[in-house]
Amino acid sequence: MWLRSKCCIRSCYATLNSLKRFRREAQAAARLKHPNVVAVYDFGVSNDGVIYLVMELVEGRNLRSIIREQGPMPVALAAEVIRQVCAALGEAQRQHIVHRDIKPANIAVEDSPDGPRVKVLDFGIASLRGGATMANLTQTGAVMGTPAYMSPEQCLGEELDGRSDIYVWAWCCSRCCAGWCRSTRRRRRRS
Numbered sequence: 764m765w766l767r768s769k770c771c772i773r774s775c776y777a778t779l780n781s782l783k784r785f786r787r788e789a790q791a792a793a794r795l796k797h798p799n800v801v802a803v804y805d806f807g808v809s810n811d812g813v814i815y816l817v818m819e820l821v822e823g824r825n826l827r828s829i830i831r832e833q834g835p836m837p838v839a840l841a842a843e844v845i846r847q848v849c850a851a852l853g854e855a856q857r858q859h860i861v862h863r864d865i866k867p868a869n870i871a872v873e874d875s876p877d878g879p880r881v882k883v884l885d886f887g888i889a890s891l892r893g894g895a896t897m898a899n900l901t902q903t904g905a906v907m908g909t910p911a912y913m914s915p916e917q918c919l920g921e922e923l924d925g926r927s928d929i930y931v932w933a934w935c936c937s938r939c940c941a942g943w944c945r946s947t948r949r950r951r952r953r954s
Contacts, residue, residue, distance in 0.1 A: 785814045791860050792818070799851035801871075801882050821882050823873030826939065830867060835942030840879060844872060845936050847881035852932060855883075856925035863923060865931045866912035867938070 789806035796802075802819040809815065826844065829836070836844070848870060855862060862869075864885060871882045910918070912935070914927040 782808065782814060785816070789816055791858075792816075794858050795851075795854060795860065797851055797854040799847045799881050799883060800854065801884050819882075821871040821873060821884070823871045823880070823882070825868050825884075826870040826872060826935075827867035829872060830939060830942060833942075836939050838940075841936070841939050843879050844870070844881050844939065847879075848883060848932060851881075851883040852925065852928050855928070861923050861925055862928050863917065864909055864912070865928050865935065866909050867935055870935075 785806070785808075789803060792801065792803040793806070801821060803816060804819070805815075805817040807815060848865075852862070852865070862883070865883075869884045871884055873880045873882070912931050914923070914930040917923055917927055
């Protein structure tokens with residue numbers, strides 16, 4: 764198969780649970796046709812049980828690295844990053860998809876001649892919502908996501924909608940402007 768775009772191939776061996784989650788990730792990502800969401804070109808399972816996802820190659824750095832290296836983002840850059848991520852999350856909501864793992868490490872920023880180009884990555888634990896498209900592969904009350912970047916409802920294992928992603932993204936936005944994120948903040952021990 765020939766692709767005219769640069770791509771990245773992600774693969775691992777399938778178990779029944781990982782295969783179900785993989786198909787959900789691939790289907791959710793493939794449904795999102797938006798300039799601020801990483802494009803999925805192909806997905807499947809090889810004869811020997813290796814699952815693969817062929818997606819757009821993003822050559823930028825993730826927001827976590829940028830914050831770690833540069834501290835607070837300039838206001839104009841922060842505003843543009845925030846705008847583009849909001850556009851991606853808005854499209855996900857229109858498609859009834861809840862990302863459930865919004866965090867600085869899942870936001871890529873590429874430099875382009877027109878300014879920064881932002882991509883939301885990793886719809887690996889996305890939840891498809893609404894009618895027959897609902898895909899709930901975890902047990903009721905199961906908590907999935909990165910604990911430091913979860914809404915209160917997600918921490919409690921409650922049913923989520925797009926408001927959860929917005930809550931977490933707003934929290935991340937304040938950290939972009941302040942120059943730190945939870946994964947880079949160090950706690951000082953008291954003697």
